[in-house]
Amino acid sequence: MAGVLACGPEAVLSHRSAADLWGIRRSQGRRIEVSAAARRGHRRPGLTIHSADALGEADLTMLCGIPVTSVPRTLLDLAASLHMDGLRRACREAEVQRLFDLRAVDELLGRSAGRRGVRRLRMVIDDLREPELTRSELEQRFLELCRRAEFPRPRVNMGVSIGAERLEVDFAWPAQRLIVEVDGRRFHDTGFAFERDRRRDQLLALGGWQVIRATWLQLTREGAQLAATVGSLLGP
Numbered sequence: 001m002a003g004v005l006a007c008g009p010e011a012v013l014s015h016r017s018a019a020d021l022w023g024i025r026r027s028q029g030r031r032i033e034v035s036a037a038a039r040r041g042h043r044r045p046g047l048t049i050h051s052a053d054a055l056g057e058a059d060l061t062m063l064c065g066i067p068v069t070s071v072p073r074t075l076l077d078l079a080a081s082l083h084m085d086g087l088r089r090a091c092r093e094a095e096v097q098r099l100f101d102l103r104a105v106d107e108l109l110g111r112s113a114g115r116r117g118v119r120r121l122r123m124v125i126d127d128l129r130e131p132e133l134t135r136s137e138l139e140q141r142f143l144e145l146c147r148r149a150e151f152p153r154p155r156v157n158m159g160v161s162i163g164a165e166r167l168e169v170d171f172a173w174p175a176q177r178l179i180v181e182v183d184g185r186r187f188h189d190t191g192f193a194f195e196r197d198r199r200r201d202q203l204l205a206l207g208g209w210q211v212i213r214a215t216w217l218q219l220t221r222e223g224a225q226l227a228a229t230v231g232s233l234l235g236p
Contacts, residue, residue, distance in 0.1 A: 001066050003032035003047050011036035012060055012067040014050055015081075018074040021063055024093040025078065025086070035069065050077075054115070059108070072105045079117030084124065091124050138182040141219045142171060149227040151234060154180070162207040167200060172209075178233050179204060179211045182219065 004011045012018075015033035019025040027033075035052040043049070059073035069077065071094055079087050094100040105125055112118050139156065146154060154171040160179075161167075171180040181197075201211050210233065218226040 003034050003044075004067055006044055006047065007034045007036035007049060010052065012052065012055070012069055014052075014069045014074065015048075015077045018069045019078055019090060021066065021068055022071055022074060022094070022099060023097060024071070024074070024099065025090040054112075056111070058104075070104070071099045072101065072108045075105065076108060076112060076115070076117050076121055079121040079124075080115075081117075082120075084120065087120060087124050091121075138216060138219060139170065142180065142182050142214060145219065145223050145227055146171075146230075149231060151227075151230065160204065160207065160209070162203045165203055167203065169204070169211075173234060176234050177209050178230075179209050180230065181211060181213045183213045183215050 003017075004013055011034050013021055013033070014035040016025070016027040016029060017033040020027040029048075031046055031048045033048045033050065035050045035055060037052055055069070055073070059070050061068060061070050068074075075087070075091060075094065078090055082090070091100065102125060105121070109118055109122055143153075143156070152173060154173050156171060157168055158172045158174075159166055159168055160172070169179045170182050172178070183197075197213075204211050212229065212233070214226055
């Protein structure tokens with residue numbers, strides 16, 4: 001807060017310092033990063049001052065009583081200096097903490113053409129865009145993967161009894177005691193689904209089944225790696 005106050009009434013915490021305050025990336029630097037009106041004057045000890053000329057109203061907010069850049073804007077500022085792995089980790093942490101708003105990031109990128117970091121951030125968030133696939137389409141993609149890999153055809157939507165519980169699983173190879181569940185965000189990205197899926201996995205493990213989960217990203221972009229994993233678990 002002292003760093004922000006030292007830079008004038010319209011200054012905001014930004015860049016790595018903002019990411020640290022949001023809890024999406026710990027800052028390793030000793031200097032506080034602030035965005036303030038351009039050419040405010042002079043350097044200040046312990047501060048790195050960036051131009052705030054390009055900041056819009058949507059880019060500004062308050063956190064813990066401190067003026068700070070929004071999460072989308074903070075991620076864009078990070079994208080200008082972080083390597084891709086670091087940027088992915090920051091985006092992932094923002095998503096885990098429920099701070100990531102894909103629509104807000106898209107809006108920011110749309111009005112930030114030409115700025116440093118736009119291309120990098122766009123590349124990272126493209127991995128978060130799940131195609132509008134229905135459950136049956138996800139299942140068809142997995143069956144096609146099995147066909148190309150020449151796996152034995154799995155049982156589809158098979159019922160499995162564990163004690164008094166009766167569960168329906170996406171794909172199963174009973175002889176190998178292997179189950180594959182296909183997970184799309186649309187069907188599994190809620191607190192209720194998270195808890196339900198873990199309980200299912202625990203019950204199936206008690207019944208002697210090995211369960212792996214195949215994501216839409218693996219099905220659409222990492223098919224070879226997913227096929228190798230399933231093939232190893234199926235055995236010769």
